[in-house]
Amino acid sequence: MLVLDTLQASRRSLPRAEEDDLRAFLDALAEFDDIDLTAVLDGLKKTKPKTKAKNGAPKAAKNPTALNEATVTKYVQELRSAQTPEAVAAILQSMKSIKLPETKAIANRFRGFEAKFKSKTEAVAEIETWALSTMRAQNRKGKISEIF
Secondary structure: HHHHHHHHHHHHHHHHHHHHHHHHHHHHHHHHOOHHHHHHHHHHHHHOOOOOOOOOOOOOOOOOOOOHHHHHHHHHHHHHOOOOHHHHHHHHHHHHHHHHHHHHHHHHHHHHHOOOOOOOHHHHHHEEEEEEEHHHEEEEEEEHHHOO
């Protein structure tokens, strides 16, 4: 598999923690190495989503909890503009009154990709981890640019 070989080659240039994550991901992918991806995609194309209830009427749309977009946007902007770990901690402390759906939305938008969180604590921990790793990366980038 060309993609798998490329990923394995690129993992050698990563920091240790990221290399371990990528190694675990590649090991998980290795289980499916013998499965033909085109057959899976063809099978997915043939399946039709269920759009009707048993009586033939269209299914009623689920009523998702409406997010407070202003709150989500505010916290995402604050997290992106935070310059120190203390600032991130203060923002996360002020997020204690926010409900679970908003916290999940903040975590996903701040990180830039969707993930499922089991709890508010898990989402907040992921925000903190992501913010601190981003700060460390920017700090390293600044130090490298000073050298050159």
